Amino acid sequence: MSAVAAPIANPAADLEPVLALTAKDMARVDALILDRMQSEVEIIPALARHLISAGGKRLRPMVTVAAARACGTGNDNHLKLAAAVEFIHAATLLHDDIVDGSSLRRGKPAAHLIWGAASSVLVGDFLFTRSFELMVETGSLKALRSLARASSVIAEGEVLQLTRAHDIELPREVYLEIIGAKTAELFAAAAESGAIAAVAPPERVRALRDYGRHLGLAFQLVDDALDYEAEAAALGKNAGDDFREGKVTLPLLLAIAATPEEGEFWRRTIQRREQTEEDFARAKALLDQTGAVAATLDEARAHAEAAKAALLGFDGPWRSALERLADFSVARGS
Amino acid sequence: MSAVAAPIANPAADLEPVLALTAKDMARVDALILDRMQSEVEIIPALARHLISAGGKRLRPMVTVAAARACGTGNDNHLKLAAAVEFIHAATLLHDDIVDGSSLRRGKPAAHLIWGAASSVLVGDFLFTRSFELMVETGSLKALRSLARASSVIAEGEVLQLTRAHDIELPREVYLEIIGAKTAELFAAAAESGAIAAVAPPERVRALRDYGRHLGLAFQLVDDALDYEAEAAALGKNAGDDFREGKVTLPLLLAIAATPEEGEFWRRTIQRREQTEEDFARAKALLDQTGAVAATLDEARAHAEAAKAALLGFDGPWRSALERLADFSVARGS
Numbered sequence: 049m050s051a052v053a054a055p056i057a058n059p060a061a062d063l064e065p066v067l068a069l070t071a072k073d074m075a076r077v078d079a080l081i082l083d084r085m086q087s088e089v090e091i092i093p094a095l096a097r098h099l100i101s102a103g104g105k106r107l108r109p110m111v112t113v114a115a116a117r118a119c120g121t122g123n124d125n126h127l128k129l130a131a132a133v134e135f136i137h138a139a140t141l142l143h144d145d146i147v148d149g150s151s152l153r154r155g156k157p158a159a160h161l162i163w164g165a166a167s168s169v170l171v172g173d174f175l176f177t178r179s180f181e182l183m184v185e186t187g188s189l190k191a192l193r194s195l196a197r198a199s200s201v202i203a204e205g206e207v208l209q210l211t212r213a214h215d216i217e218l219p220r221e222v223y224l225e226i227i228g229a230k231t232a233e234l235f236a237a238a239a240e241s242g243a244i245a246a247v248a249p250p251e252r253v254r255a256l257r258d259y260g261r262h263l264g265l266a267f268q269l270v271d272d273a274l275d276y277e278a279e280a281a282a283l284g285k286n287a288g289d290d291f292r293e294g295k296v297t298l299p300l301l302l303a304i305a306a307t308p309e310e311g312e313f314w315r316r317t318i319q320r321r322e323q324t325e326e327d328f329a330r331a332k333a334l335l336d337q338t339g340a341v342a343a344t345l346d347e348a349r350a351h352a353e354a355a356k357a358a359l360l361g362f363d364g365p366w367r368s369a370l371e372r373l374a375d376f377s378v379a380r381g382s
Numbered sequence: 383m384s385a386v387a388a389p390i391a392n393p394a395a396d397l398e399p400v401l402a403l404t405a406k407d408m409a410r411v412d413a414l415i416l417d418r419m420q421s422e423v424e425i426i427p428a429l430a431r432h433l434i435s436a437g438g439k440r441l442r443p444m445v446t447v448a449a450a451r452a453c454g455t456g457n458d459n460h461l462k463l464a465a466a467v468e469f470i471h472a473a474t475l476l477h478d479d480i481v482d483g484s485s486l487r488r489g490k491p492a493a494h495l496i497w498g499a500a501s502s503v504l505v506g507d508f509l510f511t512r513s514f515e516l517m518v519e520t521g522s523l524k525a526l527r528s529l530a531r532a533s534s535v536i537a538e539g540e541v542l543q544l545t546r547a548h549d550i551e552l553p554r555e556v557y558l559e560i561i562g563a564k565t566a567e568l569f570a571a572a573a574e575s576g577a578i579a580a581v582a583p584p585e586r587v588r589a590l591r592d593y594g595r596h597l598g599l600a601f602q603l604v605d606d607a608l609d610y611e612a613e614a615a616a617l618g619k620n621a622g623d624d625f626r627e628g629k630v631t632l633p634l635l636l637a638i639a640a641t642p643e644e645g646e647f648w649r650r651t652i653q654r655r656e657q658t659e660e661d662f663a664r665a666k667a668l669l670d671q672t673g674a675v676a677a678t679l680d681e682a683r684a685h686a687e688a689a690k691a692a693l694l695g696f697d698g699p700w701r702s703a704l705e706r707l708a709d710f711s712v713a714r715g716s
Contacts, residue, residue: 087541089538089541091541140507143507146500146503165499166480166481167541169480170481170540170544171541173474173537173540174537177530177533177537178534180530180533181530181531181534184523184530189521192518193515193518200508200512200514200515202511203507203508203511204423204426204508206504206507207421207425207501207504207505210500210504211423
């Protein structure tokens with residue numbers, strides 16, 4: 049209540065403008081998503097509904113819609129591309145949760161724990177193919193190229209992450225390559241395909257692709273930081289999941305590098321994944337003590353600023369809403 | 383050696399014409415496949431090579447090539463589509479083997495047993511996305527539509543199969559729907575996309591799609607029959623795998639329907655999957671005794687004939703080679 053207090057970050061307020069501006073389009077995207085996840089094979093819509101309808105902020109399709117509108121689109125192709133983007137995202141979530149053995153997703157039990165891993169693999173495949181059918185319907189080969197390429201980069205990034213899992217000497221550049229591929233590439237293609245749908249000139253397509261990439265990096269860095277901070281309720285997954293899975297993220301790597309005297313602790317908990325109940329608290333203390341979480345959030349803020357800088361050639365309420373979305377990505381970590 | 387002996391089926395001879403005619407194109411398709419499965423993430427080409435380079439007759443891409451050549455194609459788009467078809471097939475094999483828990487594929491240990499299920503899921507995703515990149519490069523939205531649709535139907539068929547696994551009362555129509563989706567659809571789209579690549583008139587595209595669909599049904603029916611007949615060496619997988627996995631295929635369904643007095647045996651071995659070493663021999667005896675394998679092969683032969691009938695509007699060596707390929711599909715079961 050002090051007059052000189054630092055400004056309190058308010059993530060919800062930063063999300064408000066883009067939510068308001070995209071609301072009408074996003075209602076149509078939601079209807080399209082619901083329509084295209086249907087199948088006579090009952091388990092498909094049931095599993096898809098569990099994941100897609102239940103939660104998630106639909107950030108990626110919202111970026112597609114906002115990018116298309118920021119370019120003044122005169123057609124509806126961005127709606128199908130936005131739905132395709134969400135299907136790609138949903139498919140990768142289903143497969144990731146199997147790969148990671150995660151138990152909680154968007155605040156609910158992960159689908160593979162309810163329907164089994166086999167169903168999650170196949171329904172993921174189904175959603176993925178549906179995304180391509182949606183893209184084909186737009187008739188835009190450029191958008192198809194962007195999203196097909198993104199899907200390929202995502203899969204490659206996931207494999208890279210898997211092969212370097214539990215590597216406590218993972219170079220920071222490889223970590224950035226991994227999150228660039230598995231997260232930022234889809235945000236980049238989501239924004240790029242929106243601009244393509246609007247038949248925007250090449251420099252605007254490139255600018256929005258840059259925006260999406262930096263936004264995605266900021267989001268992932270904050271996510272990785274929050275895993276050592278947030279409560280499960282705020283995160284929609286278990287805090288400490290990354291640590292317990294032995295996943296090497298930037299905050300962890302920074303703490304490991306800053307605490308050579310703790311080498312055996314890190315080798316035991318991350319490399320060999322021999323953990324006790326108390327280990328997460330100790331890890332969290334080491335991350336706090338070394339400023340690893342704060343440094344990760346600094347890096348995220350730099351990407352949020354780079355995302356905003358990419359919007360220089362735009363103006364009006366859409367530019368402002370996209371800027372606030374970049375603020376939102378890091379405000380969650382404040 | 384008798385002069386009046388019935389003609390001896392010779393599968394290899396039936397495959398010869400299409401192998402010879404497509405050899406030059408298939409060498410280029412193979413080079414393309416090898417090129418496009420590369421990645422700096424080492425496990426990707428290693429796993430892909432294990433599956434793709436090691437075995438398999440490349441029947442599906444061969445169908446794409448033959449269809450395009452039968453339509454007198456004047457460009458090279460069919461090569462990329464053929465590689466895309468093989469990648470879709472490879473991706474589904476990787477995911478299927480996880481879903482089914484299969485231990486042998488193309489005569490070698492299944493990839494998930496060597497690299498783990500997680501890698502198989504993700505490399506399958508990677509190959510799948512690479513297939514879409516190849517399609518996009520052809521610039522043919524029609525071919526993209528055909529293969530995207532096929533991929534979606536395949537995934538749906540796999541889920542349907544999974545949800546009806548071990549159902550000893552599975553109606554024959556649902557079995558046919560399942561193999562129509564999971565196998566025949568890719569053969570159909572392989573042939574169709576070849577014709578599309580050749581810019582063939584709609585009636586030829588439809589005819590080749592029909593050809594592919596019937597060919598695929600014939601292949602799958604023979605495969606399902608061989609699972610109760612062939613040695614592992616000939617099959618490239620373990621004979622009896624379907625039975626041991628409790629997979630309900632046409633030969634099994636026919637035997638179950640014809641032996642109501644064996645209800646408890648079928649419920650125990652297929653529904654509950656409580657099997658002993660001797661059960662496969664007993665099942666095989668029941669299938670022999672009821673003529674279930676022979677009836678399945680009859681159905682396969684009917685589809686091979688339907689495939690040939692679809693080629694009426696074609697002539698020359700390509701028609702003849704495609705007809706012999708249809709003969710090959712059933713000669714394996716003789």
